[in-house]
Amino acid sequence: MINPLISADELAELLDSTGGGATALRVLDVRWSLGAPSGLPLYETGHIPSAVFVDLDTELSRTGSPQEGRHPLPELEAFQANARKWGLNDGDAVVVYDDWNSQAAGRAWWLLKYMGVENVRVLDGALPAWIRAGHSLATGTDDMAKVIPGTIVLSPGHEPLLTADDAAALPSRGVLLDARPAERYRGEVEPLDPRAGHIPGAINAPTAGNLDEDGHFLSAESLRERFAALGVNDDREVGVYCGSGITATHDALALAVAGFRPALFAGSWSAWANQPGRPVATGPNP
Numbered sequence: 001m002i003n004p005l006i007s008a009d010e011l012a013e014l015l016d017s018t019g020g021g022a023t024a025l026r027v028l029d030v031r032w033s034l035g036a037p038s039g040l041p042l043y044e045t046g047h048i049p050s051a052v053f054v055d056l057d058t059e060l061s062r063t064g065s066p067q068e069g070r071h072p073l074p075e076l077e078a079f080q081a082n083a084r085k086w087g088l089n090d091g092d093a094v095v096v097y098d099d100w101n102s103q104a105a106g107r108a109w110w111l112l113k114y115m116g117v118e119n120v121r122v123l124d125g126a127l128p129a130w131i132r133a134g135h136s137l138a139t140g141t142d143d144m145a146k147v148i149p150g151t152i153v154l155s156p157g158h159e160p161l162l163t164a165d166d167a168a169a170l171p172s173r174g175v176l177l178d179a180r181p182a183e184r185y186r187g188e189v190e191p192l193d194p195r196a197g198h199i200p201g202a203i204n205a206p207t208a209g210n211l212d213e214d215g216h217f218l219s220a221e222s223l224r225e226r227f228a229a230l231g232v233n234d235d236r237e238v239g240v241y242c243g244s245g246i247t248a249t250h251d252a253l254a255l256a257v258a259g260f261r262p263a264l265f266a267g268s269w270s271a272w273a274n275q276p277g278r279p280v281a282t283g284p285n286p
Contacts, residue, residue: 004109004256005124005217008133011095015050025050026088028096031127032056032104034246039098046137048097048123048130052086052144056104056246060111069271070192070244071107079115080154087147088117097123097130101215103207106249110264114161115154122253125216160263162239164272167265171201171286174237175230177262178202179251180269184243187282192243193273197280199241203230204284207247210254223258232260241265241272 006014011027018025029051031039043053054060057071059082064072074082088094094117098104105122112120123130131137162170170176178185178198185204190196198204209226210217217223232238238260242248245266255262265271272278 002119002121004121004253006095006121007124008130008135011048011123011130012133012135014093014095015048024092026086026092026094027051028054028086028094028108030054030056030060030096030098030104030108031100032098033100042099044140046139047143048127049136049138050143051097051138052147053141054082054086054096054108056107060107066274067267067271069267069274071246071266071270073111073114073245073266076115076154076156079111080152083112083115083152083154084150085147087150088152089150090152092117092119092150092152094120095123096120097127099127101207101211101250102126102217102253103247103250106253107246110159110249110252114159115156116158117152117154125214128215160261162241162263162265164265164267164275164278166263167199167239167241167272168278170237170239171199174239175232176202176239176241176265177205177230177232177251178269179205179207179240179242179248181206181208182284186284187280190273193270195273195280197282198269199272200279200281201286202241202281203286205230205240205251207242207250207254210250217254217257220257220259223254227255227258227260234260237263239263239265241268244268244270
C-alpha cells in the first residue's frame, strides 16, 4: 500500500528528479478555510514550485440541497474535467497540501482516491513543514499557465462511502467516529447547522488528536493506539463524519496511516441536521 503521507524533503527530491513539472508528478495546492475567501491569493503570494491551485468549494464540492450537506461530493463529469485542467493523466503521482494542518488536503486526497487515483499523498506537516525545511516557494500564477491539460479517466466508488442510513446503522456493528471538536459533538455550540449534537452511537475523535505539536501526523503505531482506544480494530467496520465532510477526511487519512480503511459519510452533520426525522444525541457519551 502506498504511504498516504510524504515529507517535505521527499517531495523536494521528487520535484528535483522530475524537473519540477513532469507529467509523472502533480502537486496540488488546496488552501482553504471555513468562511474565508478563496485561497488563490495565498497561492499567488507563495506556493510549492509547479503546484496548481485547487478550489475546494467549487472543484472538490458542488452546490446541493441542505439535506445533502454543505459540501456534497462533486459529480464525476465535473471532477474529471477539473482533474484534467490540473494536468492529471492516468498513472500520475499526485501530492496535495494546504496550510491548515492538512484538513483541506485530506479532502483532496480522499476524493482523488475515491475517483480512482491510486498514487496520491498528502504533504505531512502541510506548507509550514515545507517552509521550515528551507525549500523555496514560487509566486504568481505562471505554474498554472504552464499546465498542459491531462487526459485522466476517473470513476467513482474506489473508497467506501456511507449514506445517512448507513451512518445511523453503523454503531450497532462497528465504530462511527465524529471528527468535530468536542464542544460541537456534545451539542454545546453549533455555529453552522440547524441542530446541535451528534449522530446517536457516534464516538468523538477530534482531528487535533491526529497530529503532534508541529502539525505532523503521529506515527502509524501511535495513531493505531489512538483509534484502538476508541474501539477501532481490524474486525470492525469504521466510518467517519464531521460537520460538512471536509475534516472527516483528516480522520480518514489518519486511519489509513494506521492501517484501516474507513468509510466516509460525506454529508456529515450538516446533512443529518437538515433531515428533521433524524435523531440527535447530546452530551459526552455516544
